[in-house]
Amino acid sequence: MDEEELKRKALEEKITKIIQCAYNVRGVLPKGFLEKVYKNALYLELREHNLNVTPEAPIDVYYKGVVVGEYRADMLVDNDVIIELKATQCLTRQDEVQIVNYLTALHIDTGLLINFGGDNLEIKRKYREYKKTK
Secondary structure: OOOOHHHHHHHHHHHHHHHHHHHHHHHHOOOOOOOOHHHHEEEEEEEEHHOOEEEEEEEEEEEEEEEEEEEEEEEEOOOOOOEEEEEOOOOHHHHHHHHHHHHHOOOOOEEEEEEEEOOOOEEEEEEEEOOOOO
């Protein structure tokens, strides 16, 4: 197995662990709580599973080398997976665009959009969109 395959495998294992942690939280906390409650619980769960989590990770948006905007991702895991949490009835296209923008700004390839607010836990894996150059 080459280095690239090992990295890919490690990332997949990490994402599986994150998803399991989200299900663990949902198993204890049903729908109806504020997003902050799920965020705090998931943070604890991820730390218990030995993941390095940065809550409220800062995101600077640059234009021609100048910061033109600042955001905060709900969580950044091991500096290579963004987690954006919601506690709404259902996810929207705007939620999906938001996490893709975060991925683009941080130059991270993979993110998880997790919604605790619906009847079932909803998880969407999102990827950074690449611009094709000629």
